[in-house]
Amino acid sequence: MYSNFVNLLEKISTITTPLLFIVIIIELIFLFVGKKIKLKKESLVSLLCLAFGTIPYLLFYASLELNVMNWVYENLRIFTLKNTWYVWLLGFLCYDFMWWVVHYAGHKVRILWCIHGVHHTPKEMNMSVAIRGSLFDFVQYFHILAWLPIIGLNPYMILTIDLLSRLYGVFTHLNETRFRKTPILNKLLITPMLHRVHHSSNSTYLDTNFSNVFSIWDRLFKTYQEELDHVKPVYGITADESKTINTENVFSSQFGLFKDLIKDLKSTNSLSNKIKYLIMPPDWKPSPNNTCKKLA
Incomplete structure (x- = not known):
């Protein structure tokens, strides 16, 4: 069974990886020609961020992740699930739920936001934003995959689902000139419209639409929000x-949020406050009357 999953994963990767970059470049060309892009270096910085993030992945993360998943599957799994269509559906649902949980934490825990926030730095929306990630993404996204084998999902099935889900995630970053309104699709899926809302810093849109594929989790946990005509x-x-962040500079994009965190840590001598700066929401301040606001 393992060989079947490995072959499927290799075939999908071989076909989709070059196609992915072609689609991103085609969209950028259309946006440049149509003068829809003002910050011309943002997309280049996104490509550089992808290159930075690939280094730790190739060096140790890919092997570590698979080894952990295999160990969990062999030693901790509760069930042994077969390779059937309904197990694949279960796998997609469980994966997307874990994505929601980890993604939510990435917005609510400041040290995690310093990692995930890199993806949110661009001020213009297009598919190149999908590949802008942090050098430390593996710290957070490891937990989306690592523990799913406990319920009996084959590690290679999970990796295949991860690849397909991430490919869909590139599509949801389409520029706003496409898929402006998708009310029917929104009932089931995270559409480009819903994900544009997620990337918005408007107070109405903050902390919404955390899922990657299915919108059901956001509806269930009251984090669902559609784009409003007047906002x-x-x-x-x-x-x-x-x-303090220049979105057209790779180092500023990668480390700007960490720099701000370090500045806040140095601003207090209280160990309790230092810990809270790390684990509380990004706008938390050590004030007796502090109330945590929502954050992008």
Whole structure:
């Protein structure tokens, strides 16, 4: 059974990886020609961020992730699930639920936001944003996959689902000139419209639409939000955070949020406050009357 999954994974990767970059470049060309892009270096920085993130992945993360998943599958699994269509559906649902959980944590825990926030730094929306990630993404996204074998999902099935889900995720980053309104699809799927809302820093849109494929989790956990006609999305991180980050600079994009965190850690001598700076939401401040606001 393992060989079947490995072959499927290899075939999908071989076909989709070059196709992915071709589609991203084609969209960028159309946007450049149509003068829909103002920050011309953002897409290049996104490509550089992908290159940075690939280094730790190739060096150790890919092997570590698979070894952990195989160990969990061989030693901790509760069931042994067969290779059937309904197991694949179960796998997709479980994977997407874990994505929601880890993604939610990435917005609510500041040290994780310093990692995930790199993906939210672009001020313009297009498919190149999908490949902008942090050098430390593996710290967070490891947990989407690593524990799913406990319920009996084959590790290679999970990796195949991960690949398919991420490919779909590239599509949801389409520029706003496409898929403006998709009310029917929104009932089941995270569409480009819903994901544009997720990338918006407007107060109405903050902390919404965390799922990657299925919108059911956001509906269930009350984090679902459609784009409103009277509220135009403003992409990027919040105004206070963006003051110190240049989205057209790879080092600023990668480490700007960490720099702000270190500054806050140095601002207090209280160990309790230092810990809270790490684990509380990104806008938390050590004030007796502090109330945590929502964040992008």
